[in-house]
Amino acid sequence: MRDGLDAVEAPRITVLAVFAMVxxxxxxxxxxxxxxxxxxxxxxxxxxxxxxxxxxxVEQAVYIFLSAGPLTAGAGLVLGWFAFLIFRRPGTGWRLAxxxxxMWAVAVLxxxxxxxxxxxxRFACGL
Numbered sequence: 001m002r003d004g005l006d007a008v009e010a011p012r013i014t015v016l017a018v019f020a021m022v023x024x025x026x027x028x029x030x031x032x033x034x035x036x037x038x039x040x041x042x043x044x045x046x047x048x049x050x051x052x053x054x055x056x057x058v059e060q061a062v063y064i065f066l067s068a069g070p071l072t073a074g075a076g077l078v079l080g081w082f083a084f085l086i087f088r089r090p091g092t093g094w095r096l097a098x099x100x101x102x103m104w105a106v107a108v109l110x111x112x113x114x115x116x117x118x119x120x121x122r123f124a125c126g127l
Contacts, residue, residue, distance in 0.1 A: 017090035024080065024098035028073045031101035035069015035108075042066050045123070062123055065111070069104055076100030 046063040053059050076097050084093025119125035 011088055011090070013084075013088065013090050017084075017094070020094045021080070021084050021090065021097065024094040025077055028076050028080070028097050028101045031105050032070045032073025032077075035067070035073065035101075035104070038069060039067055059123065062111075066108060069101070069108070072104040073101040 042063055046059055076099070079100070080093045080095075080097025082093075083089045083096055087093075115121060115123055115125065
C-alpha cells in the first residue's frame with residue numbers, strides 16, 4: 001500500500017516522444033517564420049488604413065492579430081519545451097508546441113477567407 005510519503009515516479013520520455021517534440025518544434029518554427037514574413041506587408045497595408053480610417057482601433061487590433069505569428073510560435077515553443085523537460089509531460093509538451101502556432105495560422109486563414117468573401121477585401125469590414 002502506498003502512502004503520501006512515497007516518491008512519485010516521473011513519466012519516462014521515450015524516443016517517439018522526443019521525435020514528436022522535435023517535429024512539433026519544426027512545424028512551430030515554420031509557422032513562426034511564415035508569420036514573420038507577413039510583418040512588412042501588414043505594415044504597408046495597415047499604415048494607410050489607420051491614417052484614413054474612422055475607427056483606427058479596429059485596424060490596429062487586426063494588425064496586431066495578423067502580426068502575432070512569431071510571438072505565438074515562440075510562446076508555443078517555450079511552453080512546450082518547458083512542459084516537456086521540466087514537468088516531464090511529453091504529450092503536453094508537443095501539443096503546446098504544435099497547437100498554439102497552428103491555432104493562430106488557422107485563425108489567420110479563416111480571417112483572410114472571411115475578408116475575401118464577405119467583406120469584399122476590406123480588412124476592417126466596415127467597422
